[in-house]
Amino acid sequence: MPPIASLCLVLCAIVPGQASATESPEPILTVFTYESFISEWGPGPKLKAAFEKxxxxxxxxxxxxxxxxxxxxxxxxxxxLPADIVLGLDQHLLVAAKQLKLFAPHQQSLPPLTLPEPWQDKVFVPYDYGYFAFIYDTRKLKNPPQSLAELVKRDDIQVIYQDPRTSTPGQGLLLWMQQVFGAQATQAWQQLASHTVTVTKGWSEAYGMFLKGEADMVLSYTTSPAYHQEVEKVTHYQAAAFIEGHTLQVEVAAQLAQSKHPELARQFLAFLLSPNAQRIIATHNWMLPVRAIKQLPPAFGQLITPRKSLEMPLETIAKQRKQWLRQWRRAVSQ
Incomplete structure (x- = not known):
């Protein structure tokens, strides 16, 4: 340690009214989330700055x-787990998450929400939502598929999607396939595997590969084109609208019961639903806000609207998820 720094520590310790470096430190709230959320282009940095203020x-x-x-x-x-908040699970994982008995009730008075269905959960707070979709480049793919069944059959279309064992979009596709194909899901997975470039661990890797031209379509969200329009000022990335509908995702946050800062954790959950945080999330996580927000970018008004919101009972998902994962694993390994 430099001599001047050492002298400062001594003087700070003996001057009346001067707090030492170890006295009354600012509390640290730790939020456990997925990597794209806290990337330099994600909402994490701006949310951090706004909340710390x-x-x-x-x-x-x-x-x-x-x-x-x-x-x-x-x-x-x-x-x-050294965290106070978990942010980034979705409604399809709620039953399994609650079985762990790690979460505390959110104790929030929720504002009016714009979700497709009323939100009743007392533990998890929704902070954005969207619909899964396959994104394509209109300059390269002139005749995109009109349904999931057509995509599965179209061996002229190279696809990238995410692993349902590690990724919520990947799990969303797992549920989508079950809803569309039912008992024929194994055969559908095998067909899709024949023209799948790769299955990535997470969304960031998959979307990055697509943007580099390594596939014709990538599993993402109906909101993804808004990013390209608003940030890059290009319109050639679009979401394919499927006639059978699209699987809904609601992303949620919750306080861990072992949090060392429960009051701060509840404050953060309330902050996520504030107009400022909702606007940051919408325009940096590129999902739909869960409450009405004024002055969203125009691109949000140009997104495709799913003909149907495909949903499944959460208890059914919790009971069948392992079986469906085994079915997927066997199908893509053959």
Whole structure:
């Protein structure tokens, strides 16, 4: 340590009214989330700055590759996970997450929400939502598929999607395939595998490969074109509208029961639903806000509207998920 720094520490310790470096430090709230959320282009940096202005605390991020990875790590570490909040699970994982008995009730008075269905859960707070979709480049693909069944059959279209064991979009496709194909899902997975470039662990890797031209279509969201229109000022990336509808995703956050800062955790959950945070999430996570927000970018008004919101009972998902994963694994390995 430089001599001047050493002298400063001594003087600070003996001057009346001067707090030492170890006295009354700002509390640190740790939020466990997925990596794209806290990337330099994601909402994480702006949310951190905005929350720290009001909380008299420091916000620390802890990350996993993708949404399902959050649940997997919670299962492994349980109460040993050094976090106060988990952000990035979705409604399809709620039953499994609650079975871990790691979460505290949110104790929030929720504002009016714009979700397709009323939100009743007392533990998890929704912070955005969207619909899964396959994105394509109109300059390269002139006749995109009109349904999931057509996409599965079209061996002239090279596809990238995410692993349903680690990724919430990948899990969304798993549910989508079950809803469309039912008992024929195994055969459908095999057909899709014949023209799948790769299955990635998370969304970021898959979308990055697509943008580099390594596939014709990539699993993402109906909202993804808004990013390209608003940030890159291009319109050639579009979401294919499927006639049978699109699977809905609602992303959620919750306080861990072992949080060392429960009041700050509840403050953060309330902050996520504030107009400022909702606008940041919409325009940096590129999902739909869960409450009405004024002055969203014009691109949000140009997105495709799914003909039908495909949903499935959450208890059914929790009971069948392992079986459907085994079915997928066997099908794509053959």
């Amino acid at each position: 009001q909380c008299q605390c420091k916000l620390n991020w802890l990350s996993s590759t993708d949404g399902v990875g959050l649940l997997n790590r919670l299962r492994l570490e349980g109460e040993r």
